[in-house]
Amino acid sequence: MTRRLMTKLLVSRFDKKLIPALPKVQFEGRIEIVRSELEAHKAVDYLLTQPALGFDTETRPSFTRGKSYRVALLQVCSREICFLFRLDMIGLSESIQRLLTDTTVTKVGLSWNDDIRSLRRRGDFDCAPFVELQQMCRELGIKDMSLQKLYANVFGQRISKTQQLSNWEVENYSEPQKRYAATDAWACLMLYEEFRRLKDTGDFELEIIPEPEPPQYEPKLEVEKQKSKKATSRTNKKPSGKRRRTSAAPKESINESVPKEKRTRKKTTSKSKNNEHQLVS
Numbered sequence: 001m002t003r004r005l006m007t008k009l010l011v012s013r014f015d016k017k018l019i020p021a022l023p024k025v026q027f028e029g030r031i032e033i034v035r036s037e038l039e040a041h042k043a044v045d046y047l048l049t050q051p052a053l054g055f056d057t058e059t060r061p062s063f064t065r066g067k068s069y070r071v072a073l074l075q076v077c078s079r080e081i082c083f084l085f086r087l088d089m090i091g092l093s094e095s096i097q098r099l100l101t102d103t104t105v106t107k108v109g110l111s112w113n114d115d116i117r118s119l120r121r122r123g124d125f126d127c128a129p130f131v132e133l134q135q136m137c138r139e140l141g142i143k144d145m146s147l148q149k150l151y152a153n154v155f156g157q158r159i160s161k162t163q164q165l166s167n168w169e170v171e172n173y174s175e176p177q178k179r180y181a182a183t184d185a186w187a188c189l190m191l192y193e194e195f196r197r198l199k200d201t202g203d204f205e206l207e208i209i210p211e212p213e214p215p216q217y218e219p220k221l222e223v224e225k226q227k228s229k230k231a232t233s234r235t236n237k238k239p240s241g242k243r244r245r246t247s248a249a250p251k252e253s254i255n256e257s258v259p260k261e262k263r264t265r266k267k268t269t270s271k272s273k274n275n276e277h278q279l280v281s
Contacts, residue, residue, distance in 0.1 A: 006203060007203055008154070008198065008203060008204040008205070009205050010140070010141075010142060010204055010205070010206050010207070011142075011206070011209050012141055012142055012206060012207065012209050013144060013209040013211070014144050014149045015209075016148075016149060018152070019148060019149070019158050022152055022156060022158035023158065024158050024160055025151070025155070025157035025158065025159060025183070025187075026160070026180075026182075026183045027077070027082060027179060027182040027185075027187075029077075029079070029080050029081055029082060029182070029186070030080060030081045030082070031082050031084065031178050031179075031182050032081060032082070032083050032084070033084050033086065033173070034083055034085045034086060035086050035089050036089075036090060037090055037095060040085060040090060040093050040095040040096055041095045043076075043083045043095075044095045044096070044098055044099045046081070047076055047078065047099060047105070048099065048102055048104065048105055050078045050079075050105060051106065052078075052105065052106040052107075052189060052192065052193070053076055053077065053078060053105055053106070053107050053108065054075075054076070054077040054108050054185040054186055054188035054190075054192070055074070055076055055108065055109040055112065055115070055130070055185055055188065056074075056075045056109065056115070056181070056184040056188060057071050057074055057075070057115045058071070058072060058073040058075070058168040058181055059071045059072055059073075059118060059168060060072050060167055060168045061165045069169065070087075070121050070122055071087055071115075071118040071119055071121065072086070072087055072088040072168040072169045073085065073088070073168050073181060074096065075181045075182060075185035076099065076185060077186040077189055078189070079189065082181075082186060084173070087119075087122055088168070088169045091123065092119065097123070097125045100119070100127050100128065101125060101126055101127065101128050102128055103129070106131060107128065107130045107131065108131045108133060108188045108189055108191075108192040109130050109131070109132065109133065109188060110132075110133045110134060110188055110191075111132075111145070131192060133147075133150070133188060133191055133195070136191075136192070136195040136196075136199075137150060137195065139199065140195065140198060140199065140204070140206065141206045141208075147159065147184060147187055147188070147191075150191055151187050151190075151191065154191060154194055154195075155190070159183060159184070159187055160180065160183075161180075162176070163176050163177050163181075164180070166180075
C-alpha cells in the first residue's frame, strides 16, 4: 500500500524524553493586557466576532502547605490576537461573564472543567459548552493528556513551560510570561483545528505505543533491604534489662583499705626524720 504524501504520523503515547530536542514554538501574534472593565468590554466585542477561540487560565503557585490562590489570569486567543484578562485586578467582570456564557462562538480548552471550577471561585456563572481537547484526542486514539505532549505529537514542536510557576499576580508581566500565557491558549486553538482536519479527512496514521511495563520485582534486592532494616532496628533497639548503677568509691575507702599499723608507722617515721635533722643541725 502506497502511503499518501501528506499523511500525518502520530503515536498513541509520545515519549517526553524527545521533547527537549524539538524546536521551540510560541505565539507570535499581538498580545493585549486587560486591566479594566472598559478594556474587557472592547476585547469581548472583538472576540465574539471570531469563529473559534482558545482558552486557558493561570494561577499563582503556592509553596506553602494549606495555602492556595484564586485564578489570576484568563487567556483568550484568536489566530491573530491574545487577550490576557487580569482577573486578580478586575475579577470576573460582566464582560468576561458575557464571553463565557456566549453560545455563538466555538470555545476550546484543555481539561477545561478544572478551569471552570477555578473561575467559579471568582464568581458563579453558567458556562456555555466548550470543546474539550482531551476528548478529541481520545477519539483519534491518542492517550496523552498534557498540552506539551499533544503539541509535540501533532506538530513536532516544543512548548516551553519555564514560566509556569512564575507569579501571576505580579503587577507587570515580563515578556516571557506574556508569551507563555498566550502560547498555551493559542496552542489549544491550533490543536482543535488540526484535530478537526484529521478527523474529517482521516489523513493520519497512528502507531500504537504499548504502556510502559511496571518495574520488575527483584527478590535479591528486596532481601538486602530487609536485612538492612533488621540491622538498623537492632542498633536502634534499647536494652530491656536494668543497668547496675556504678559509682566511684569515696576517698575514705582508699585509706581504709590500708592497715592502720602501716599508716601510723609512716607518720612516726616522718617525725623521727625531722628529729634527726634537728640534731644534725
